Amino acid sequence: MTAHLGAAVTAFVDGELADGAREEVLVHLTHCVPCRAEVDALRRFKQVLRAEPLVVPFDLSARLLSTAAFAEVSAFCEDPASRPAARPVRWGHGGRRSHSRLRRTAVSGALVAMGLGGALSIAGPPPRGPVAPVDPANAGFVLDHGVTSHEVPFTELDVVNVSSSSSPSGRGQR
Amino acid sequence: MSRLRLLLLVAGLGALMTSGPVSAVVAPGPEAEALPAAGPVSRALVILESAALAARVRTWSGTQHVVSTRSGEPHFAVLQVQHTPGQGSTVQVLASEGSAVAPDVLDQSLLSLLASHYDLRVAGTGACAGHRARVVEARRPGQSGPKALAGRFWIDDATGLVLRRDVVDDGGRVVRSSAFVSLTVGSRDDVPVSYSAATPSAGVMHATGQHLDDSELQVLVAQGWPVSRELPSGMELFEARMHDRALGDVLQLSYSDGLSTLSLFVQKGELPSSTSGTPQSVGGQVWVSPGTTERVVWSGGGRTWTLVSDAPDATVRSAVLALPHGPAHQDDGMLARTWRGMSRVGAWLNPFE
Known part of the structure; x- marks a missing residue:
């Protein structure tokens, strides 16, 4: 394996690789410093997420609630008696308030983009499909081929009787 | 067994020495036909059909050498083959190298494919295992010279059995050869012999599926x-x-x-x-x-x-x-990847997972 691990890093960190692929990754990590650093970083990030409870800062909640959109929504929900506190805002007319709103929108958009980009980067490879139920190495396929083609293989058997049921007239029989 | 292995090695070395362009070892006889084969039911095809029939209806036994070359590496085998009409063939591996070997028995059902893919002709006469034989060649259509030869059959004059078969690649090299070094053929009136007593450990193969x-x-x-x-x-x-x-x-x-x-x-x-x-x-x-x-x-x-x-x-x-290679879906799309990444983060955040 000469290239870097790429998407396989996340699958490796999450223990989703099959034995053979995992061994290949381990071999690669012994000599690839950048990939080792990436694995370490991802492991630390995962540990941080596990260790720290997800708490939304009060300040962030307050700021979100103070935005114009929330104000408009709350205008329909709150007691009419308290309505003067939440004045409807007209979009596009607001001077400094309009700039502030644009800034918040841009920051929110950037956060969403970063989140989506982060999700994309740690998505890892598509999950493997189911494994074939019959092991080709021990399925007797060579024997089946020999009977069908009239060329009898002797990998598994020392002595073989070739049944005449494999003759053309015998085809179609189970 | 060691003598057999030595015999095998000698046979393999012989095959290697002859694995270059095939030299003509066949004496053109009066039966030789001009290329291409004359019509779909040529004399050569009739001889091969008779050989396939003879292999099934005659009682015979013999020792067959099989040599095959793969990726430049030879694989050898020596087989003892006995055939009884109505009961099939019993094959015993006397010695082998490589993972699998097979005796070559002409299959009548494949002769039509042979005739449709190759020009067949009677090339002359020859000899194998002390038997006089007619030699039938399968040649690649539209080609001439030694590279046109794709296969060659030695058919026993007396019994009609295939004594030897060579498969030749498009470089003129023999890539597979099977030949009887000894062959005993019973008369048509022979009573079939039961081989079950002679080979009590034999496994019986049937077409499965x-x-x-x-x-x-x-x-x-x-x-x-x-x-x-x-x-x-x-x-x-x-x-x-x-x-x-x-x-x-x-x-x-x-x-x-x-x-x-x-x-x-x-x-x-x-x-x-x-x-x-x-x-x-x-x-x-x-x-x-x-x-x-x-x-x-x-x-x-x-x-x-x-x-x-x-x-x-x-x-x-x-x-x-x-044929297809690689996973079923090389790229599962940005939306699926994004969702998979978000699910992965969610799993990391889930303390119970």
């Missing part, structure tokens, strides 16, 4: 099973079977050009990340187990493919290249 006709194949195709009627190098589908194994279904598709055969075993699901065989890159990662009958295994399109063949290397390689 369910034969599939055209309509059943079409149903399988509609269900998503990959069924090719042809593969490169003129390999045509001549038999299809479904093996109902305990763990899952396996579809067997067998192909031939009349000289060589190839079987594909297809099953749903991908190959485990490692399997037996030597890893090679042929259109993707494949695992090769060489021998007189070669096995190639790989994953492609969400299925596991196992190719088993006695065909020349070039035929096997072109067949492997023509």
